[in-house]
Amino acid sequence: MREAADRRRRRWLWGALALLVVLAVAAVWWWRPRAPHVATAVAERADLQETIFASGTVRPVDRQMVMPTNLTAPIEKVDVHVGDRVKKGQILITLQNEAQAAALQAAKNNLAQAQETLNAALQQQSAAPPGFQGQFTGTVAQARSTVAQAEANLSQAQAAYDATLLRAQMDGTVVLVNPSGIGSDGNPAPVLEVVGDAKQIVTQVSEVDAVHVKKGMAAEVTSEAFPGKTWRVSVQQVGLFATSDTGGGQVEVDLGVPADFPVPLGYQVDVHIISAIHKGVVAIPYPALVQDGQGYAVYVVRDGRAERRPVQLGITTDTRVEVTKGLQPGDVVILNPPAGLAAGSAVRTG
Structure with missing residues (x-):
């Protein structure tokens, strides 16, 4: 009886031990490190264009600003209003010019009188007998000299008078009239401004x-x-x-726009300057890149494992980057590689 009981006890012990081994193996299998599940993308050929973004302002190509320092006399009259269309040469501002107008009229009168004197001398010379016409040579010469001087005086008087008439330097539109020449901050400001029809975009x-x-x-x-x-x-x-007005080096870039560009002057626009276009290059999404010292690397999935590869980059877009060395079209790269992912680690995809 005792031997039978011992055999049953031994069988129970061996069964319990076998169960413990099975449970231990199961626990090891259950708690083993599992290969991480990763998102992937395929390196493929694409046409990429690299852009430089900047904010810009629509401004006129041509503009004429009359500053207080341009005024040689007080303003008599502003001859235009804001919004007026003007032609090149049209009078914009008339300065006080009574003295200049009087001097111009006097110069015109003097020239007319000098011309009459010359005409009279020429008539007298012509009417004299041939033998006596030489007696009028000095008189005619003096009259001609007087006319020449009167013409010079008239030219000077005309220039002085014209200086009191400020004219448009281009066809355009009046956008500002400020006869006081004082801005809201109390500093000197433009008296008048005319802008041409052509527009441009100015960026920094x-x-x-x-x-x-x-x-x-x-x-x-x-x-x-x-x-x-x-x-x-x-x-x-x-x-x-x-x-460096804004604290960092900025360079002005001007862009031409079509004649029918509808965005009004002074409006803000967004500009994407296309600085490079590369066609048919190997490209991958940005999230595939990891820092590799001073450069970059990617993890390529090969036979279920992560293979770390250094890469050289070309131009970039908002979402993708050109790979000039290190990848071939069709290579599968890991996106946002998990922290601690080591080269050769098993990974799960799909």
Whole structure:
């Protein structure tokens, strides 16, 4: 009886031990590190364009500003109003010019009188017998000299009078009239301003970006005032030097716009200058990149494992980057690699 009981006890112990082993193996399997699940993207060939963003202001190409320092006398009359269309040469402002007008009229009268005197001398010379006409040579010469002097005086008087009439230097529109020449802050301000019809966009870009901007580059312009509209424009001029009014080096870039560009003067616009276009290059999404010392690397999925590869980059867009070395089209890269992911680690995709 005792031997049978011992055998049953031993069988129970061995069964319990086997169960413990199974449970231990199951626990090890259950608690083993699992391969992380990762999102991926495929490196593929694409056409990329790199852009430089800047905010710009619509401004006139040509403008004429009359400052208080341009006035040689007090204003007699402003001959135009805000909003008036003017032609080149049209009078904008008349200064007080009574003295100049009187001097001009006197010069005209003097010239007329000198011309009459010359005509009379010529008639006398012509009417005299041939042998006596030489006696009038001195008189005629003196009269001619008087006429020449009178013409010079008239030219000077006309110039002095014209200086009191400020004229438009271009066809355009009057956008400001301020006869006092004093701004709201009490400082000198323009008396009058005329702008031409042609518009441009003036932007400021960082000196780092400016070295990549060249005359003739294309750009795309949008405006909140015209939702859904995009205009294609081009760079007309890049500033020769940087300014630091805002605390960092900024360079002015001017862009030409079509003649029918509808955005009014003074409005703000968004500008994307296309600084480079690369066609058919290998591209991947930005989130695939990880810092690799001074450069970058990606994790490529190969046979279920993460392979770390250094890459060299080309131009960038808002969402993708060109890879010039390190990847081939079709390579599968991990997006936002998990922290602590090591080269050779198993990963799950899909």
